[in-house]
Amino acid sequence: MTKKLVIVGGGYLGAQLAQSLEHDLDVTLIEQRDAFIHAPAMIRAIVKPSMLDTVLLPYEKLLTKGTVVKAKVIKVEEHSVTLEDGTQFGADYIVLATGSTNSAFLKPTGTSIDDFRIVVTDLNKKLASAQSVAIVGAGTVGTEMAGEISSAMPEKDITLISSDSTLFSQLPKKFATSIMSKLKKANIDIKFGMRVENLKSTSNAYSGTLHLSDGSSIEADLIIPAIGSRAVSSLVGELPNSTIRKNGQVDVDAYLRPSAYANVFSAGDMAGCGDAMTIVAVSRQIPWLTKTFKALAAGKQLEQLKPYSPWRKAPLFLPLGPSKGNSYMVIGTFGDWITRKIKGEKLFIDKYRKLFRLNK
Numbered sequence: 001m002t003k004k005l006v007i008v009g010g011g012y013l014g015a016q017l018a019q020s021l022e023h024d025l026d027v028t029l030i031e032q033r034d035a036f037i038h039a040p041a042m043i044r045a046i047v048k049p050s051m052l053d054t055v056l057l058p059y060e061k062l063l064t065k066g067t068v069v070k071a072k073v074i075k076v077e078e079h080s081v082t083l084e085d086g087t088q089f090g091a092d093y094i095v096l097a098t099g100s101t102n103s104a105f106l107k108p109t110g111t112s113i114d115d116f117r118i119v120v121t122d123l124n125k126k127l128a129s130a131q132s133v134a135i136v137g138a139g140t141v142g143t144e145m146a147g148e149i150s151s152a153m154p155e156k157d158i159t160l161i162s163s164d165s166t167l168f169s170q171l172p173k174k175f176a177t178s179i180m181s182k183l184k185k186a187n188i189d190i191k192f193g194m195r196v197e198n199l200k201s202t203s204n205a206y207s208g209t210l211h212l213s214d215g216s217s218i219e220a221d222l223i224i225p226a227i228g229s230r231a232v233s234s235l236v237g238e239l240p241n242s243t244i245r246k247n248g249q250v251d252v253d254a255y256l257r258p259s260a261y262a263n264v265f266s267a268g269d270m271a272g273c274g275d276a277m278t279i280v281a282v283s284r285q286i287p288w289l290t291k292t293f294k295a296l297a298a299g300k301q302l303e304q305l306k307p308y309s310p311w312r313k314a315p316l317f318l319p320l321g322p323s324k325g326n327s328y329m330v331i332g333t334f335g336d337w338i339t340r341k342i343k344g345e346k347l348f349i350d351k352y353r354k355l356f357r358l359n360k
């Protein structure tokens with residue numbers, strides 16, 4: 001009999017894995033929202049909310065053989081998951097891919113896509129009427145956001161605040177130096193090595209005064225928190241022998257299993273497997289998971305198969321608006337043209353619309 005696979009969470013990991021396995025296993029994808037959010041486009045969407053129609057992608061056409069169930073899973077057991085209304089789905093294998101949360105205007109805090117549209121549009125209005133903008137957090141999202149705002153609204157006074165002493169210290173120096181010089185050319189003021197002592201919200205934008213760790217303050221018409229992702233792992237916390245880390249990620253074994261349940265797997269942002277919380281990481285995990293489940297469905301034992309190995313040096317594409325930016329790949333650091341062509345111009349929107357079988 002065809003093996004049953006239940007995937008919890010239809011983000012980058014769950015949606016793509018469901019599609020790649022639906023002809024080999026009996027796949028059920030359970031997702032609490034009625035649309036997929038294409039995260040890389042959300043940074044530009046705050047300056048151009050008209051994009052929302054093309055980057056919030058309905059699930060209806062994602063699968064042709066498998067099933068998408070719109071519901072929230074509240075419990076996971078060794079061979080079943082339970083929904084809020086009490087419905088149970090039995091499974092031979094379960095993949096937990098509940099992802100992560102971020103600022104409310106980048107990823108929804110709840111399940112309603114309509115509410116999310118309102119949050120993004122509202123931030124855009126606040127942005128339009130603000131003169132001074134302070135972005136708290138200079139990781140990829142905060143830095144990219146500074147570039148997007150400055151490119152679309154060059155008249156704004158933008159400050160980017162980082163508690164680190166430099167940008168992207170894990171990458172070759174050339175990458176950070178080039179990004180920094182582009183930010184400076186765009187008149188973005190960068191404050192390094194400064195902790196914000198009084199951030200009022202880690203999720204929503206607001207106006208006010210930030211007190212920094214060197215005793216100085218910044219008054220801004222709009223303070224935008226961009227302090228990073230936090231993994232969503234409440235379901236896995238209940239499983240035997242699972243360990244949740246400070247950032248919300250769960251420890252997994254070499255086969256991406258988070259607990260003593262041999263048939264329950266976990267991947268994407270929630271899995272502490274050595275990858276960063278990125279789509280780039282997911283793009284490495286999906287082929288491994290696909291191959292592994294196909295082999296299991298064909299009767300192989302997991303221990304006969306190759307364990308997962310994370311990226312050693314993952315690529316990074318960092319646009320600063322549609323035409324500028326830098327990219328890092330193992331072969332080197334690249335500038336505006338490559339970054340624009342790979343990501344900046346189109347933000348991979350066509351790729352994901354195609355995945356969801358939507359027209360361009």
Ligand SMILES: Cc1cc2nc3c(=O)[nH]c(=O)nc-3n(C[C@H](O)[C@H](O)[C@H](O)COP(=O)(O)OP(=O)(O)OC[C@H]3O[C@@H](n4cnc5c(N)ncnc54)[C@H](O)[C@@H]3O)c2cc1C
Nearest residue numbers: 009011012013032039040073099100268269277278279280
């Ligand atoms: C603004 C922004 C820009 C980004 N840009 C890039 C980029 O350019 N490149 C890159 O590599 N990475 C980027 N990332 C990171 C990327 O978005 C994440 O790595 C990616 O979303 C992880 O995919 P995932 O499937 O693990 O989780 P998610 O995409 O978070 O999906 C998890 C899904 O699980 C669902 N879910 C959660 N709990 C339940 C439940 N109990 N029941 C049912 N469903 C549930 C959620 O509704 C959600 O749809 C960006 C992130 C942000 C916030």
